[in-house]
Amino acid sequence: MRTRMFAAATVALAALSLTACGGNDDGVRDEGASKPTAVDSGSEAGSGSEPTSDKARTKDSGDATGSGSSTGSGGSGGSDGAASDQGADNDPGAPENRVPCSAANTSVTATPVTRPLNHMLITVTNTGSKMCDLEGHPVLKFEGAQSVPPVIEDSKPQAVTSLKPGAKGYAAAILVAGDGSGGATRQVNSLEVGFEGSDAFADATLPSEGVHIDDSLRVTYWQSDSVSALN
DSSP states (O other): OHHHHHHHHHHHHHHHHHHHHHHHHHHHHHHHHHHHHHHHHHHHHHHHHHHHHHHHHHHHHHHHHHHHHHHHHHHHHHHHHHHHHHHHHHOTTSGGGOEEOOTTSEEEEEEEESSSTTEEEEEEEEOSSSOEEEOSOOEEEETTOSSOOOBOGGGOOSSOEEEOTTOEEEEEEEOSOTTSTTOSOEEEOOEEEEOTTOOOEEEEBOOTTOEEEOTTOEEOOOBSSHHHHHO
16 A cells, blocks of 8 residues: 555656656747847847937038038138128229219310311320219310300210229310311310319310311310320
């Protein structure tokens, strides 16, 4: 009886031992199966984390670059604008820096010439500190004249004559008609020269013996050189 009970107990203990070993094997396999999942999850987390970091760095770098570019561009634009303004201010030929020629900023002389016959050269000199524009033609007021002589339209230049400080402009007056069509001549000893757009006149000194004029008296437009004025 004792022997059977002992044998039964031994069998039971053996069975329990086998069951315990089987449970341990299952636990090892389960633990081993969980490790790759954890690594993959860690890799995905790492993969997701690193691009996020790269994007952040790229964005920060882009922002910094954009900021630097914008600042540089703004600085350059400001500099160019200032240089442009300064250039315009220093350019004597810029329209905003020029003034009309007038009796206040010029001196005028009137000199009869031998060729062409019966012509007188009118020379105006810019005595001012700015470039001046000679608009149109001189307004001639001879001694005792009741009107100013008309302009010769064919003498109109393609552009307005502009004078730098110290420069000269020219016009010519045809004093007497060569064929006598101007009527009787008369001697005049004084001449005033006016400018279009101004009521002021400048005295132009004539020769001591004066000059002779008739009713055919005409004048040319202002020119940049004496040859153009006399031809």
